[in-house]
Every structure is written in structure tokens, then in C-alpha cells.
Amino acid sequence: MLRQGSRISLILALVFPAIICAAVALAYYGYRYAVAASVRSKASLMEGNQQLAQLLISQVQDRIDSVDYDFFQKVEWEDRLSRPTPEIDLSPAVESFVILDENLKIRSQFPAADPRRRKPEIDRWQNYVRGLEWKSLQPWTADQAGNFRHLHQLFDGRSVLIAYAAKETALGARYYIAAKLNLGLITKEWIPELVEGLATKRRIVILDEVARSIVGGPSIQRPSAFLYEESFGKTLYAWRVQITPLNADELRAQAETERLLGVLLIPVSTVIIAVGLGVVWLSVRAERRASRLKSDFIANVSHELKTPLSLIRMFAELLATGKHKGERVGREYASIITRESDRLAHLIDNVLDFARLERGKASYNFAEGRMQEVVERALEVCRYRLDKEKIRLRTEIAADLPLCRIDEDAMSLVLLNLVDNAAKYSGGDPGGDTGHDAGDVLVRLARAPGGVALSVHDRGSGISSEDQKRIFERFYRADNARVHNVRGSGIGLSLVKHIAEAHGGRVEVESAPGQGATFTVFVPAAPLATAERADVSGVQLELPVASGSGPEAVGMGVGVGVPVPAAHGPGAPHK
Amino acid sequence: MAGAAPPVTRRRVLIVEDEPDLVRGLRDALEFEGFEIITAGLGREGVRLTRERSPDLVLLDLMLPDINGFAVCEEIRATNPVLPIIMLTARSQETDKIRGLDSGADDYVTKPFSIGELVARINAIFRRLHRASAPDEEIRIGQVVVYPRKHELLRNRKTLALSFYEVELLRLLYERAGQPVPRDEILDKIWGVSGNSTTRSVDNFVVKLRRKIEENAAKPRHIVTIYGTGYKLVL
Numbered sequence: 118m119l120r121q122g123s124r125i126s127l128i129l130a131l132v133f134p135a136i137i138c139a140a141v142a143l144a145y146y147g148y149r150y151a152v153a154a155s156v157r158s159k160a161s162l163m164e165g166n167q168q169l170a171q172l173l174i175s176q177v178q179d180r181i182d183s184v185d186y187d188f189f190q191k192v193e194w195e196d197r198l199s200r201p202t203p204e205i206d207l208s209p210a211v212e213s214f215v216i217l218d219e220n221l222k223i224r225s226q227f228p229a230a231d232p233r234r235r236k237p238e239i240d241r242w243q244n245y246v247r248g249l250e251w252k253s254l255q256p257w258t259a260d261q262a263g264n265f266r267h268l269h270q271l272f273d274g275r276s277v278l279i280a281y282a283a284k285e286t287a288l289g290a291r292y293y294i295a296a297k298l299n300l301g302l303i304t305k306e307w308i309p310e311l312v313e314g315l316a317t318k319r320r321i322v323i324l325d326e327v328a329r330s331i332v333g334g335p336s337i338q339r340p341s342a343f344l345y346e347e348s349f350g351k352t353l354y355a356w357r358v359q360i361t362p363l364n365a366d367e368l369r370a371q372a373e374t375e376r377l378l379g380v381l382l383i384p385v386s387t388v389i390i391a392v393g394l395g396v397v398w399l400s401v402r403a404e405r406r407a408s409r410l411k412s413d414f415i416a417n418v419s420h421e422l423k424t425p426l427s428l429i430r431m432f433a434e435l436l437a438t439g440k441h442k443g444e445r446v447g448r449e450y451a452s453i454i455t456r457e458s459d460r461l462a463h464l465i466d467n468v469l470d471f472a473r474l475e476r477g478k479a480s481y482n483f484a485e486g487r488m489q490e491v492v493e494r495a496l497e498v499c500r501y502r503l504d505k506e507k508i509r510l511r512t513e514i515a516a517d518l519p520l521c522r523i524d525e526d527a528m529s530l531v532l533l534n535l536v537d538n539a540a541k542y543s544g545g546d547p548g549g550d551t552g553h554d555a556g557d558v559l560v561r562l563a564r565a566p567g568g569v570a571l572s573v574h575d576r577g578s579g580i581s582s583e584d585q586k587r588i589f590e591r592f593y594r595a596d597n598a599r600v601h602n603v604r605g606s607g608i609g610l611s612l613v614k615h616i617a618e619a620h621g622g623r624v625e626v627e628s629a630p631g632q633g634a635t636f637t638v639f640v641p642a643a644p645l646a647t648a649e650r651a652d653v654s655g656v657q658l659e660l661p662v663a664s665g666s667g668p669e670a671v672g673m674g675v676g677v678g679v680p681v682p683a684a685h686g687p688g689a690p691h692k
Numbered sequence: 693m694a695g696a697a698p699p700v701t702r703r704r705v706l707i708v709e710d711e712p713d714l715v716r717g718l719r720d721a722l723e724f725e726g727f728e729i730i731t732a733g734l735g736r737e738g739v740r741l742t743r744e745r746s747p748d749l750v751l752l753d754l755m756l757p758d759i760n761g762f763a764v765c766e767e768i769r770a771t772n773p774v775l776p777i778i779m780l781t782a783r784s785q786e787t788d789k790i791r792g793l794d795s796g797a798d799d800y801v802t803k804p805f806s807i808g809e810l811v812a813r814i815n816a817i818f819r820r821l822h823r824a825s826a827p828d829e830e831i832r833i834g835q836v837v838v839y840p841r842k843h844e845l846l847r848n849r850k851t852l853a854l855s856f857y858e859v860e861l862l863r864l865l866y867e868r869a870g871q872p873v874p875r876d877e878i879l880d881k882i883w884g885v886s887g888n889s890t891t892r893s894v895d896n897f898v899v900k901l902r903r904k905i906e907e908n909a910a911k912p913r914h915i916v917t918i919y920g921t922g923y924k925l926v927l
Contacts, residue, residue, distance in 0.1 A: 420755055423782040424711055427804035431717040434807045440724045453713055 129401065133394050140390040141383065148379035155372050159343065162368075166345030166360040169317055176311045178352045181267075181298065184210045185280040189257055189265050192216070194225065194284070194292045210303065214296035221247045221293070242272055246281060246295040254283035256291060269355045276300055276325050278353060303353075308332045322359040337361050342369045421464055425457035470530055471608045471615075481524040481619055485643050488521055488528070488569045489514050492562050495529040499536050503558065508540050513561040518569050519642035527616045528640070532571065534609040535636050536560065539575035542634075568622065568641040576633040585626050589614040613638065702728045703818055706747035708738030708764060709780065710757050718751065721807045727814075735759040739767045742775065748821070749814060752797070754781040762795040769796030773853035774843045776817045780805070793896050798857040799883060800893070813883050820860050820882070831866045833914050833927055836905050838862055845904060852904050857882060861897055865915065865925035872918040898923055 187208060194216045207227075216225040223243060246268075255264050265282035281295040304323065309332065312321050322333035330336040337344050337359045344361045348354065362368055432450040435441050441450060496512060503510045539558045559574040580588065588610050610624075617624040617638045628634030705727045709715050712733075719729045730745055732738035735756040742750060750768065754761035765777055779792045779800040792800050798817075801810055831838040838845040840863055843854045854862070860882045865873060878894050898917075902909040916924045 420782045423803045424714070427782075428711075428713050428717065430804040431714070431721070431807050435717060435721055438808065440721060442720070442724070446720070450717075453717075457713070 125401075125405065129398065133398065136394060137387065137391060140387050144383040144386045147382055151375055151379040151382075155375050159372070162343050162362060163345055166319065166343070166362075167347065169315060169319060169321070170345055170347040170358045170360050173308075173311060173315065173321065173358055174347065174349050176314075177303070177308060178349070180307055180311070181210070181278075181280075181303065181352050184208045184298070185265055185267075185282075185296070188214075188280070188296055189282045189284070189294060192294055194286065194294070210299050210307075212297045212299045214294060215243050215246065217247065217251075217293040217295070219291045221251065223247075224292070242277055242279065242297060243295075245272070246279065246293075249281060249295070251281075251283060251293050254281075254293075257282050257284040267352050267354070269353055271326055271355075276331075276355065278303075304331050318363050319360050320363050320365075324357045324359060326355040328357075331356070333359075341365060342372065418464070418468060422461065425461040425464075428457045429454050429461075467534075467608060467612065471612050481527060483522050483524055483620075485520045486523050486525055487518065488523065488571065488640060489518055489562055491523065491525050491528045492532055492560065492571065495532040496536070496560065498529070499533060499540075503536070503540060506540060509557050510536075511557065511559045513559070513563070515563045518562065518564060521569055521620075521640050522643040523620060523640060524616075527619070531613050531616050531638055532560070532573070534613050535573040535638075538609055538636070539573050539577070539634075542575060542577035565639055568639055570637055570639050572635055572637040574633065574635045579630040579632045580626065580628040580634050581630055585628060588626065589624065610636075702726060703748045704728045704730065704745065705749050705751060705814065706738065706741055706745065707731045707751045708735065708756065708761075709751070709753040710734070710755075711753070714753075717807070721811065722814075725811050725815075733757075735761070735764040738764055742768050742772065747775070749817060750775060750777045751810075752777055752779050754779055754792070761797075762791060765792070765795040765797050769853075769855075774856055776821070776856045778810070778813065793900050796855060798855050816881075816883055817856065821856070831862060833862075833866075833905060833925065836914075847905070854904070857897060858901055858904075861894075861901060862925075865923060869925045869927050872921045872924045874922040876922075878922060894922075 188211055191206070192214065214227050215223050218224045226243070249266075249268065254266070257264060265280055268277075268279040268281065270277065278298040278300055279295055280298060281293065283291060283293050285291055308323060312333070315321075320333060320337070322336055323331045324336055325331050328336060341361060343365045344359060346357055346359050348357045432454050436447060436450050436454075441447050492512075492514065496510065500510060536558060557576055561570075561572045561574070563570050563572075590611060613636070614624050617640070621641045622639040624636060624638045626634060626636050703726075705722055707715055707718050707722075707729060709718065709731070710733050715731050715733075719731065722729055730741055730747060732741050735758050738750070738752065738756075741747070752761050752764055756764065761779055761781070765779070768775060768777060773796075776799075777797045779797040780803060781792065781800055782803045799813060801813070829840055831840065836845055836847045838854070838859075840859045843856070843859055845852050845854055861878065864878060864881055875894050883893065898915055899909070902912050902915055905914055906912045914926050916926055918924050
């Protein structure tokens, strides 16, 4: 038992920290994993943003480039003409263009210049194109697509996109073309079209040179989680694309929640597991205490069984072999055998009753009955024994008690156990130096609020408050009882409590060391009986509480009255 | 407790037992057999009486109100390695018996017991105690030297105490060294009881003796078990 107990303790001592360590490790790696997963998902989100931005940029560029290519392919300048190829079909994306000769003199422009209404901004960009690095441009050839360039900058606070290229006439004379593209068309039609074509759940914003939003609503403020920004790089190189998931705030909140959860997970889960382990440990401890008590009980019972058995065998053997001094001694031996047989039977009954009643209420036979009759019958049973042990039994039974719903056998068992207990512990006070008769047991039956109170008082050495808390536990035996060797199995009081509660009542003990003890069992009146009684006389309430003073004061003690070895015979405390 | 001054020849038996009726029966039975009886209801009282009244034998209950029988036995053994001690126990588990023997008891009787058997055992002890051995008698078993009169043995320059029954058992096996000695015979000659119901006491004693004599008690070389019969001493 002990070895097994310590093995369980050892296992618990090893397993509990192991579980806590595992929980902490699990929480830690869980957190790490959550963080990594959130980083990964953010990375993949950003990657998606980046791909989308690049796709959009390239689509925009491709579209502009294809217009430019078309334009530069179509527009020719003939040496002799001051006008470009007439009637060419210009894309609406080309707002205007100029053709410059080798000396960068404007030789032609479209739409034609109106001398009456000169537009300074047209002049400005047209003048500006003269300063471009035309010389470094390779002349246009159709198969060398893309050797045109773009200029993208602010003129008068307005963004202007200019495509320009160098070409050669059939005679090999170099000339230059610069076209101003319709940014309004690009931003209002093309880009929205392209964005729509991407069919994405992301918000796309195009910012201009001064970070004003041109497409896609207000600009996205930084810092913003999941925001990706990329410059157009060429063509519209002064502009940038911003991309962010539509539900960025939600995602951010979600990521924050996940992070918080991760952070909280460690302490919370550890605490929960620790609390859980604590609960398990407590219940294991309670279970082990119960099982220890049970095995103590078995040891007690087997010891209790073997003691009378040994006595019976020994005295029977002495009688049988005739090894005793005279007939009187022989008769004493025989009476010891009888008494010990009774004790054995009583013990076995108690164990069996206990086992039966522990199975639950089903084993009770409740019926309306009078407590006074039960008490009187039960006292008859033990009066003989008490007389023999020179224990004075006094009774106070009130008249006019209500009917109760009781199991008479169980109730007798309650009284027998309480009286047996009182007799055991207040049994002889052979020295008699306490000045009062310790061998008094008072049984009182009185009315109590809502029912009947049955109390048994004795004048033993009392029960410490420590023991009072536990004496109703199964198999528990008070220290005094053990030290002073009062025989017992530790189930009598537990049985009393069990029965009282099965009747809807309760049992209480009042005691102080040296002051004796009072055990009181409250039994509720049968429902009808209470009403009936209340009509007749609801007045005379006699509370069965031990006064603890005066000659009538009685109490119960644990462990004083063990008969001394010499005073054997009828002094032994048992029934 | 004890009666008036006993005749010199009366053996004094101390009963340490808390159950008054049991004490009474034991007292009556043993007094009838001619022993002088002293009694103690508590373990500490028993230890004190062992010191003050020098009993010839102790009957010791295992379950005592103050300290248990094992502790009492150990306390008695601390000052008196030879005094025969018989334990009275309600328990019959082997572990309890072995523990009892380990704590220094010479024999145990399980409740409920036969008073006749108990008296026989006590008488056997006294018969053997009575038998004087030569002061210089010694028994050599391998590297071990046993001094029966001193209740001691010398092994690896260490002196170990031997109890009454241990010496008796060794002496019996030594007298018949090389031959198997049946358990029943051992029980009869040493413990003074016949029948095979309690032969486990012999086995328990052999276990205890082997721990003192053998190099490796798990693989005994000197006290050898003869299966189905008993034991043989190999010198």
C-alpha cells in the first residue's frame, strides 16, 4: 500500500512537470508557427500585390507602346512637304505632335498651329522637346520596335507624357517626331479598363509625381500593412502604383488577433493545464485518501474480527484442555466467549449494514412512524449491555412528537451506534477522580423546528475540533480512539450520517476536549404530520442542545473508558 | 503486573498486548504452565519492562496503541540481541512476517492462534536456551565464523549479532552438515511445533540467515535449498 502510494506519487511528480513542460513547448511552438504562418501569408499577399502591380504596369505600358509604335510607323515627313502624311488615322490617344528637322526646327505640327490662339503650354512642351537628346536616338526602323522614348513630367503643374523618335526620309535626311499623349484618356479609360480586366479583390491606386491620386480613389496612407508600391519604371515613370487588399484593415486586425492569441496562448494554456493538473492532483489525492482510509478500514475490520476470534479460540481451548483454575474461572471464560461472539456478530452486522446502506436510498423502507417507539425499542436492546457495563442510561422523551417518515430499522441502527459510541468512550472512569460519573449516557428525543431531534450525550473526554470535522468520514477514527485503543471500525458514525441524510435530516456533534460530547440527529416530520401538529401545539420546542454545565450536562468522549486489563469481564465496551 | 518474587527456576515471560482479555487468557494459560508473567499494555512500557525486569522471553503484539510491534522489537534488539521475541499478529501477509523477522523477532504467531502451539514454541525455546554450549564453541562456514555462545558471527572482519533462533537453526544444520534436513524436522526441533502449516517460518529464517552468511543471498552457496525437502548446510 505504502509502496504503491509512493510509486503513484513518484509517477505524479514525474508526469505533472512533464505535462507542463510539454504544454509550454506546445504553446511556444504553436506561437512560433502562428507567427511564421502569418509572416508567410503576408509574404504571399505581398507577392500577389507585386505581381499584380507589375502586370498592370506592363499592360499600361504595352498599350501605350502599341499606340506609339503605330503612330511612329504611320507618321512620315516628306522633304518637300511641310505637312506630314495627310489624312493619317491617328489614335485618340495622341493629342498632338510636332515634326522637327535635323536642326530641331519645328517643321510641322498637329493639330495645325492657330496663330490667333497660341497656347502657351503647347509652346512650352514644343520648345522643350527641342532640348531632348535627339542626337543619341537611333533612327526609326519598323523592325526595330521600341526605339522611341518617353518623356513624362510636369508642365505647368500638369502631367504630360511625350513619346518621341527619330526617323529618316527616303533620301536619308534625319527628322524628329514628338507626340503628346492623351493622359486623360489613359487614366480615365484605359487604366480603369485594365484594372477591371484584372478582376482582383485588391484596391489599386495610381499616384502622380506629387503623390496625388489619379486613379482608384484617395491614395493609401503609409504605413499600411499589406501595401505594395511600385514605380512605373518607364513610360509613365513619374507615376507609381499602390496596391493593397480591399480588406486590409480586416486582415491587419486578424493578424493582430492571431499574434495576440499566440502571445496569450502560452500563459493561458499553461495556466489552464496547470489548473487542470491541480484539479486532477486534488482528486487523485482525495481518491488516494479515500482508498487509504478504505484499506485502513479493512485492516481495522480484519483486526477487529481477529481479536474476538482469537479470544474465542483461546478461551475455548483453555476450557477444552481444562487448563484453568476452577469452575468459576471456567464460567468466566465461557462468558467471555459469549460476549466476544456477540461482538463479532455486531461488527459483521455493522459492516453489512454499511455496505447495504451505501448502495443508496433504494435500500431503505420508509414509512410513517413514531420516533419514540423506535427509540424505546432500540434502548431495550442495549439496556442490558449498558447495565452490565455499569453505564447509567437516562432518557428524556417528549410527548406530542410529530410522525416522521422513517426506516425504523435504520433509525434503530442510528441510536444503537450512537449509544454504543457513547458507552465506549464514556465507559469506565475507573479512577473516578473527575468527581462526576463518567458512565452516564443521556438519550433525549425532543421536538425541533420542522421535525424531531434525537440526541445522545455522554461525559467522556470529548472530541477535538480537528476530529469533529472528520469523524463522520468513512473509516476515520479519532486519534484518541486509536491511542486509547477503543475498538472500532470507523464506520459507526459514518453510518449514522448516511442514514440521517437519507431521511432528509442531518447529524451534528457538539463537543470540546474534556467536556464530553453530544450527537444530535435531526429527522424531519412527515409533511402531513407537521401541519396537523402545528394546529394542535406548535409551541413546545425543546432544543436538544447540550448545556455543557450543571449536573445534567453530559457529553461524549473519545477514548477514556477502556476497561483496564484487570477489570475484564462485563466492562468491555461493546454491545 | 508481575506477582510476588518468583522461584528462581520460573521463567519470566513479558506479554506486550493491549487487549485486556487476550492478556488475561495468555496470563492464565502461561501461569498454568508455570511461567511468571509480567504484562505491558503499551509498546514503550514493554521496552521499559524488558530493561528493568529482564524477562526470559517476550510475547509482542504487532498492533499497539502507541508504537507498533516492529518498533518495539527494534528497540529491544538494540540493547538485547539474544532475548527471544515471539510476535503476535493479526496479519498473515508474508511481507509483515518478513518485516517482523527483519525487525528482530524470532518467531511469529498469527491470530487466532492455538494456545497449545504457543506454549510448545515457548517451551522449545527454553529447552534450547537451557542447553549450555562450550564457551569456545565455534562453527566455521566458508569465510564465516559463528560463535553460538556469544550469538555472534564474524564475516569480512565484521561482527553481526545472531538471534536465538538463528543460532539454533545454524547449530542444527551444522550438526547434520552435508545432509538435507527436512523443514518439518527443523520446525519440530527448533520451534517445538509439528505439522506443516507454518513451515514458512523456517523459510523466512533461512532468508534472514542467508543475508548474514552468504556472499550473495540470492545465490546461496552454504545454506542450500533441497527442493521438496528442506535445507542443507555446505561448509
